[in-house]
């Protein structure tokens with residue numbers, strides 16, 4: 001299987017193959033910038049990672065996850081099973097595997113158990129919490145459940161009593177779920193939720209309706225900085241926790257996105273520390289939570305025209321990857337590279353950003369043309385989109 005096939009079907013390669021030189025060279029400026037963005041002295045935690053195997057063909061081993069965290073300079077992570085073929089009954093086997101791997105991680109991984117509301121969820125949740133699970137994960141799409149069923153009240157009650165964080169998939173592939181979810185959260189004022197993927201499945205309704213609920217958190221695992229900037233404009237910065245969703249995302253790129261966005265919305269070093277690890281630490285401590293603070297940034301955010309064009313082409317390239325059209329993605333990236341050639345950038349910051357984008361998007365397009373290196377091109381595209389989307 002080529003590396004590109006693996007990216008589409010199978011997630012990050014685990015072959016140990018050396019990344020191509022063009023990728024390493026293009027990555028260097030992002031690594032240097034990430035080192036500067038990193039909040040000093042803070043312990044970083046990726047709140048959304050997986051281990052094991054998924055029915056869609058993706059998988060991640062303990063060693064590969066720890067290496068992925070190391071690449072991002074992140075020590076801690078919360079970890080839970082994938083949509084595992086061995087999940088029946090009740091996710092017991094994948095939950096035990098994750099508990100075991102976390103035990104081998106020298107304190108780096110906080111295990112969450114995954115529950116299926118249709119398969120005795122409370123008994124399995126109690127069993128896992130007693131065995132050391134520090135939180136619970138629910139996936140309404142994969143497990144095909146709604147929020148207005150009695151089992152969900154029982155799961156929320158269990159999490160509320162244990163003060164254990166309950167992380168719920170709120171990304172693509174779902175019908176509007178806000179009404180059921182919000183009613184449930186309102187019936188459980190003590191519950192601590194982490195709504196994954198910036199709750200893009202219903203972000204507007206959820207952030208508005210649950211604004212005064214003290215225990216609502218969001219994670220940052222999205223493709224586009226636009227989704228994240230809007231989240232910051234709608235909720236307290238200390239309720240937003242960095243997450244990257246490996247094997248689907250990478251910790252390095254996810255951390256870069258989270259920290260660039262904090263800076264773009266005018267966040268302080270304290271806000272950066274809260275997002276990068278403080279919010280996760282507060283949840284895992286299961287103690288009192290500080291009251292939510294006012295949101296950051298403005299609802300209306302002016303954008304530089306050239307950067308906006310680049311972002312548009314970049315998102316179209318990203319969409320092409322989902323239908324395995326790497327050739328079309330490369331073509332869209334040629335337009336993005338062309339847009340970086342602007343003799344009238346308007347400011348030094350934009351001029352410097354355009355120069356960097358010219359390099360990274362060129363490398364991304366070239367890597368995407370070769371099936372063996374397309375995976376690396378996709379990684380550079382995500383980083384480039386973040387850079388373009390968070391420069392004013």
Ligand SMILES: [Zn+2]
Pocket residue numbers: 048050245
């Ligand atoms: Zn996930």
